[in-house]
Amino acid sequence: MNTAQTPGATHDAVDAEARFAPSLIVLHWLIALIIIAMLGIGLYMVGLPKGLPFKATLINFHKSLGMTVFLLVLIRMVVRMAVGRPALPPMRAWQRAAARTTQVLLYAAMVVMPLSGYLGSSFNQYGTRFWGIALPKWGWDDKGLRSLFFGIHDVCAWVLIALVALHIAGAFKHQLIDRDGLLARMLP
Numbered sequence: 001m002n003t004a005q006t007p008g009a010t011h012d013a014v015d016a017e018a019r020f021a022p023s024l025i026v027l028h029w030l031i032a033l034i035i036i037a038m039l040g041i042g043l044y045m046v047g048l049p050k051g052l053p054f055k056a057t058l059i060n061f062h063k064s065l066g067m068t069v070f071l072l073v074l075i076r077m078v079v080r081m082a083v084g085r086p087a088l089p090p091m092r093a094w095q096r097a098a099a100r101t102t103q104v105l106l107y108a109a110m111v112v113m114p115l116s117g118y119l120g121s122s123f124n125q126y127g128t129r130f131w132g133i134a135l136p137k138w139g140w141d142d143k144g145l146r147s148l149f150f151g152i153h154d155v156c157a158w159v160l161i162a163l164v165a166l167h168i169a170g171a172f173k174h175q176l177i178d179r180d181g182l183l184a185r186m187l188p
Helices: 022-045 053-083 093-122 143-178
Strands: none
Touching: 022 053, 022 143, 053 093, 093 143
16 A cells, blocks of 8 residues: 555555554543543433432442443553554644643543542442442541542543543544544544
């Protein structure tokens, strides 16, 4: 395949070297779907009144999804270190810096958010159940620490929403404006 193309030309196919490893593609989309579901559930459940049995079910489901994302992100980081990632296509220095900064912040948010939720839950009477299995509580019933960790969790949720929106906007920009084939690297 001839990879020499004019800048801005549409890529019908992406070279195998320019694509992410299939394992990273699967993990990316699985994590993305779970995060979208988890954010939607989280935003919905905070508006429900206390004491509702359905709310308790949603909270436990949300916690399980969050811990699942945490584990999948850790797996993704290990896989990425093992298999590497394709180089970015030619772009301006500020775009490269923005892409790398957004990616680092996304990973940080995907780690801090479940950890802060887990720690917040460790400082209440309920703890965290991971798909029905009680996880160790690292704290005691402490309203101040619970509020601190859940405050971090709440801020992180809004930061994550903004980063996901920025990530998606960047992908569409590369697909629709730059036409550099960047998005195709992550498509199944």
